[in-house]
Amino acid sequence: MAKLMKRKELEQHLQDLDGFSKPKILLEQYETRAHIAACMLHTIESAYGDLCQKTVLDLGCGCSVLGVGSVLLGASYVLGVDIDEEALQISNSNINQFELNEVDLLHADVKILPLILGDNKKFDTVVMNPPFGTKHNKGLDSLFLEIGLQCLSDKGVLYSLHKSSTRDYFHRKAPSWKVDARVLAELRYDLPATYKFHNKTSVDIEVDFWRFEKKN
Amino acid sequence: MKLLTHNILTSKCLKGVTVGYPLGIVAKEVKVNEVEFNPEFISRMIQKVDWPALCKAAENLGHLDDLPPAVVEDYENNEEFLKKAHHFLMEIEVINGDLVCPETGRKFPVTDGIPNMLANEDEV
Numbered sequence: 001m002a003k004l005m006k007r008k009e010l011e012q013h014l015q016d017l018d019g020f021s022k023p024k025i026l027l028e029q030y031e032t033r034a035h036i037a038a039c040m041l042h043t044i045e046s047a048y049g050d051l052c053q054k055t056v057l058d059l060g061c062g063c064s065v066l067g068v069g070s071v072l073l074g075a076s077y078v079l080g081v082d083i084d085e086e087a088l089q090i091s092n093s094n095i096n097q098f099e100l101n102e103v104d105l106l107h108a109d110v111k112i113l114p115l116i117l118g119d120n121k122k123f124d125t126v127v128m129n130p131p132f133g134t135k136h137n138k139g140l141d142s143l144f145l146e147i148g149l150q151c152l153s154d155k156g157v158l159y160s161l162h163k164s165s166t167r168d169y170f171h172r173k174a175p176s177w178k179v180d181a182r183v184l185a186e187l188r189y190d191l192p193a194t195y196k197f198h199n200k201t202s203v204d205i206e207v208d209f210w211r212f213e214k215k216n
Numbered sequence: 217m218k219l220l221t222h223n224i225l226t227s228k229c230l231k232g233v234t235v236g237y238p239l240g241i242v243a244k245e246v247k248v249n250e251v252e253f254n255p256e257f258i259s260r261m262i263q264k265v266d267w268p269a270l271c272k273a274a275e276n277l278g279h280l281d282d283l284p285p286a287v288v289e290d291y292e293n294n295e296e297f298l299k300k301a302h303h304f305l306m307e308i309e310v311i312n313g314d315l316v317c318p319e320t321g322r323k324f325p326v327t328d329g330i331p332n333m334l335a336n337e338d339e340v
Contacts, residue, residue: 053257076257077220077306088330101251101306104221107332112229112340116333118237120264121224 004046005072011038014069017094020062020087027084028131028140032065032161036187037129040159040209041069043184044127048211050157051075054124059148060110064091064103066127071102078103079123081113111143114150122153129161132205141166142173149177149212157213161189164206179212217331219273220305223265225331227317227324230339238269239324240316241276247329251306258302259292265305274304 011034019031032040045051052074058067061080070078080103082088088105095103108116130144131137141162148158158179162170164186174181189207227236267287274283283304284297291297314323315331322339325332 053254055261076254077261079221083334089328092328092330101249104218105330106221106225107330107334109334112335115229116226117224118226118228118266120266 004042004052004074007038007042010042010069010072011035013072013098014038014065016097017065017068018063018090018097020090022086024084026136028134028137029062029084029087031063032129033190034065036161036189036207037065037069039185039187040161041066041073041127043209044125044159045073047184048157050125050159055079057081057123057126057148057151059113059126059128059144059151060130061091061105062087062129064094064105066129067091067103068094068098068100070125070127071100072098075125076102079106080104081106081108081110083107083109110147113147117151122156123151124153124156126152126156126158126160128159132163142170145170145173145212146177149179149214152214154214154216157211160210160212161187161207162210164208167208170210174212177212178215180215182211183208184211185209217310217326217329218306219270219308219310220261220265221331222273222310222315223269223305225315225333227315227320227322227333229333229335230317230320230322233317233319236317236319238266238272238318240318241273241310241313242316242323243277243310243313243326245310245312246277247309247311249307249309251302253299253302255292255295255298258298258305261305262287262291262298262301270304277308277310279304279308 014034023029056075056078058080067078067080126148133141
């Protein structure tokens with residue numbers, strides 16, 4: 001089996017990916033920055049082995065930073081799902097840039113994804129950096145989690161980023177979702193002034209890196 | 217869109233559809249890639265895929281002759297079978313065309329390899 005790529009090398013590769021040229025506020029589009037994506041993905045594989053030879057669902061894939069990174073760390077099949085056609089075009093370009101053959105994309109609304117995926121067709125691992133559920137999107141972060149968990153096979157695992165301010169809420173929700181929930185790390189998520197209403201040049205948000213494992 | 221992806225898609229998101237599987241494929245452009253063969257991964261996928269649906273997809277693409285009609289016994293050790301499964305699941309890609317709901321005939325377009333399964337408000 002090939003040796004696991006070093007985190008720094010992964011980060012350098014991911015820096016070459018294109019982000020959103022015209023991000024849409026209503027969809028809360030921010031690409032996952034190379035540093036945070038590399039930290040996430042490297043932990044997922046080196047600590048838990050949840051990428052290599054696995055089937056991976058990148059939910060709300062945007063420009064597919066997480067999807068591409070998953071393949072670089074050994075995922076055998078990645079499906080990236082997003083509602084936005086332009087994001088998927090950027091994804092396609094990123095995937096072709098790296099000449100990857102393991103990633104497929106699906107243009108769909110995450111809300112009805114469990115109805116689109118057949119009952120037995122579930123994934124080993126879900127990775128996501130979902131909308132944080134701000135402004136007009138309240139509750140979207142929680143919805144993405146619920147949907148992601150429905151797309152997992154029995155022993156599947158879901159990795160996600162959420163604002164630290166929601167930590168207690170998700171810990172309380174975990175038992176009803178029948179999952180073991182753990183915050184693996186707290187990260188500072190730097191958002192450069194993507195949208196006109198951001199007053200500072202960049203804003204640091206405290207973000208939790210979560211691992212949810214389905215209980216039997 | 218790989219046939220592995222086609223194998224997991226249904227049109228159950230549409231109102232009035234009971235099964236919605238498998239989706240028909242009308243392909244206008246198909247590409248064949250070379251994808252690294254991973255026997256362990258393919259063995260695991262063979263357990264999960266719907267083989268008759270894969271055969272239907274191969275038939276829609278005019279490639280049915282090459283695909284064995286059923287999963288053979290002891291497939292894990294049958295490299296020829298695994299390689300054929302790998303070729304169909306991972307190497308054949310529909311670039312442009314339509315997926316068709318078997319119950320309503322509703323078409324879901326595939327463009328640049330990406331199936332569009334967005335439905336209108338009145339359809340779900």
